[in-house]
Amino acid sequence: MKDDRILLGHGSGGSLSHRLIREIFYPxxxxxxxxxxxxxxxxxxxxxxVVFTTDSYVVEPIFFPGGDIGKLAVCGTVNDLAMLGAxxxxxxxxxxxxxxxxxxHLKMILESMRQAAAEAQVLIVTGDTKVVPxxxxxKIFINTAGIGVRRPGLALDGANARSGDAIIINGxxxxxxxxxxxxxxxxxxxxxxxxxxxxxxxxxxxxxxxIPDIHVMRDPTRGGLATxxxxxxxxxxxxxxxxxxxxPLVAExxxxxxxxxxxxxxxxNEGKFLIFCRQQQVEDILVVMHNHIYGKxxxxxxxxxxxxxxxxxxxxxxxxQRMIDMLTGEQLPRIx
Amino acid sequence: MKDDRILLGHGSGGSLSHRLIREIFYPxxxxxxxxxxxxxxxxxxxxxxVVFTTDSYVVEPIFFPGGDIGKLAVCGTVNDLAMLGAxxxxxxxxxxxxxxxxxxHLKMILESMRQAAAEAQVLIVTGDTKVVPxxxxxKIFINTAGIGVRRPGLALDGANARSGDAIIINGxxxxxxxxxxxxxxxxxxxxxxxxxxxxxxxxxxxxxxxIPDIHVMRDPTRGGLATxxxxxxxxxxxxxxxxxxxxPLVAExxxxxxxxxxxxxxxxNEGKFLIFCRQQQVEDILVVMHNHIYGKxxxxxxxxxxxxxxxxxxxxxxxxQRMIDMLTGEQLPRIx
Numbered sequence: 001m002k003d004d005r006i007l008l009g010h011g012s013g014g015s016l017s018h019r020l021i022r023e024i025f026y027p028x029x030x031x032x033x034x035x036x037x038x039x040x041x042x043x044x045x046x047x048x049x050v051v052f053t054t055d056s057y058v059v060e061p062i063f064f065p066g067g068d069i070g071k072l073a074v075c076g077t078v079n080d081l082a083m084l085g086a087x088x089x090x091x092x093x094x095x096x097x098x099x100x101x102x103x104x105h106l107k108m109i110l111e112s113m114r115q116a117a118a119e120a121q122v123l124i125v126t127g128d129t130k131v132v133p134x135x136x137x138x139k140i141f142i143n144t145a146g147i148g149v150r151r152p153g154l155a156l157d158g159a160n161a162r163s164g165d166a167i168i169i170n171g172x173x174x175x176x177x178x179x180x181x182x183x184x185x186x187x188x189x190x191x192x193x194x195x196x197x198x199x200x201x202x203x204x205x206x207x208x209x210x211i212p213d214i215h216v217m218r219d220p221t222r223g224g225l226a227t228x229x230x231x232x233x234x235x236x237x238x239x240x241x242x243x244x245x246x247x248p249l250v251a252e253x254x255x256x257x258x259x260x261x262x263x264x265x266x267x268x269n270e271g272k273f274l275i276f277c278r279q280q281q282v283e284d285i286l287v288v289m290h291n292h293i294y295g296k297x298x299x300x301x302x303x304x305x306x307x308x309x310x311x312x313x314x315x316x317x318x319x320x321q322r323m324i325d326m327l328t329g330e331q332l333p334r335i336x
Numbered sequence: 337m338k339d340d341r342i343l344l345g346h347g348s349g350g351s352l353s354h355r356l357i358r359e360i361f362y363p364x365x366x367x368x369x370x371x372x373x374x375x376x377x378x379x380x381x382x383x384x385x386v387v388f389t390t391d392s393y394v395v396e397p398i399f400f401p402g403g404d405i406g407k408l409a410v411c412g413t414v415n416d417l418a419m420l421g422a423x424x425x426x427x428x429x430x431x432x433x434x435x436x437x438x439x440x441h442l443k444m445i446l447e448s449m450r451q452a453a454a455e456a457q458v459l460i461v462t463g464d465t466k467v468v469p470x471x472x473x474x475k476i477f478i479n480t481a482g483i484g485v486r487r488p489g490l491a492l493d494g495a496n497a498r499s500g501d502a503i504i505i506n507g508x509x510x511x512x513x514x515x516x517x518x519x520x521x522x523x524x525x526x527x528x529x530x531x532x533x534x535x536x537x538x539x540x541x542x543x544x545x546x547i548p549d550i551h552v553m554r555d556p557t558r559g560g561l562a563t564x565x566x567x568x569x570x571x572x573x574x575x576x577x578x579x580x581x582x583x584p585l586v587a588e589x590x591x592x593x594x595x596x597x598x599x600x601x602x603x604x605n606e607g608k609f610l611i612f613c614r615q616q617q618v619e620d621i622l623v624v625m626h627n628h629i630y631g632k633x634x635x636x637x638x639x640x641x642x643x644x645x646x647x648x649x650x651x652x653x654x655x656x657q658r659m660i661d662m663l664t665g666e667q668l669p670r671i672x
Contacts, residue, residue: 013558014602014663018567037571038494039416039554040389040484046382053376054428054481055464060472080375092390094479096432128391128479132670136396138472143430143464145390145481148376158374218375222349231354235373266350327350334468 006101011131028110033125041125051086054145060334066194070109074116077146082204086148088122094143120199161236165304168275171297177267198271216276223327226265230326242302342437347467364446369461377461384485387422396670402530406445410452413482418540422484424458430479456535497572501640504611507633513603534607552612559663562601566662578638
């Protein structure tokens, strides 16, 4: 490709579009299904229950410590499938590019997608690219949809939390949102503060092989831990109690939250998930978690109660109780 | 919803997002799968071969004669599945909204999506909404991904055109692109010139029930008829010959093309498709076509030849021959 920037013609559907696909996209996403070049990807028969999800990604900046919009677009969708116990098999990728985007940036993003898809063992089988004039979008937006399969009979469901359940998280909270915000604000950090963005499906598969009757799994992304806990309290009509002293939060993240005036409970994660399970399953789950790179800091952070239904309460370090509401308003725009 | 415009907070993942989903989206897309409110949609087991596709829609203006971005987003993806013989079953919908978008406009778009999905008998089962600050996107972009199923053993494939095949189109060309462009340019038209945007899956299903061994189907969207014919000539390594006198093109569209300096062969369609089939199947296909609202103007427009491989030639009305290349550059930005 002679030009080093994306042109409107790259979205025309004509010869420039074909060159973009052949010369830029295909080298990163080689697989026989994609390379058929038909309007749709023929996947053949799928065994098991099929699970389907989608997310659009508009994060700003598009490159941030620990990842970029491409890694996010693969991991986010893989994780949404994993939360319902499905192994991600196939992804679609829809790109909206702003005229003038450097092709070198696009290639870096595609390489991140390639790496994340390889780690998650998922194939990108169909795609689409649109180009809009300069100023009609901000650099690049990516949509991924994902198809996964799972074994029938799993109990996993946001409405399936039960009084007495333990609540486990696989590691430190608020790292993605803080890495993105610090990067956006140009904060000079003394420490290497990185997004936690990661594909969780392999860890989830190991967990479900060992403990297939987990009640709920969900990843606290936009809106953070507080919002996700509220969703589950509402769907399951239970109370949720968490312990501030047990919340895993590194000092640097806490410090940046204070500088930016953010509550880490509402800051997005992209490599974390919550498990609701029976108390007697906790030990088994933590053993699997602690042996996995994405679960090594896993711990119990709370439990499910009968009352107050639909509410989340935090026991504070000072011994008080604080009602934790769902995020209201927009704390962090374009965080994912 | 008190506010009549989309706010950044509607994309936060928090309580405003939940209200947007519950109060604006759900009333249009009611089905038990979507309403589970989990991260992903559980579709259960799917019988037959699974087909998967995606497209993002960035059309400008978002409302145009004959449709809007919502109708386009459903029909385009349904049609991409239909072109490989698959009946669309499930759609995802990912929305990127610009802060300040009137909620009334969003509702009109959702109503169009609801109607198109009902006509195509497809369920919207999972979705996502992001909001970006004013100026970071232009009003609304929609991505849809679609899952369809088809019976095993279909021959349909862009690489399956054979020398001697007839080429059929289901009606008049260039109407979508011209309707959008005329609307964008504020052209006052004496006639009601409308986009042809329509879901083709029911017509395709009827055709495949009757003639299951059609060689190729493809919808000439971005890049128009010329680009699609070139794609198939290339994929199948055959020559393609079309007859100018047989191209269905209404006088008004031809007139607007002349005003705008556009070649109708390169103008997008959103309710047209090409069929490549054996000559002896033409009559059966036209019978089915002519009995269907979206096929009533169907006719043969050309045939497949041995040579020149990978090339498209048009026999002109004046008796000459013109090489028809793939679209180069950007004729019509943001046409879909």
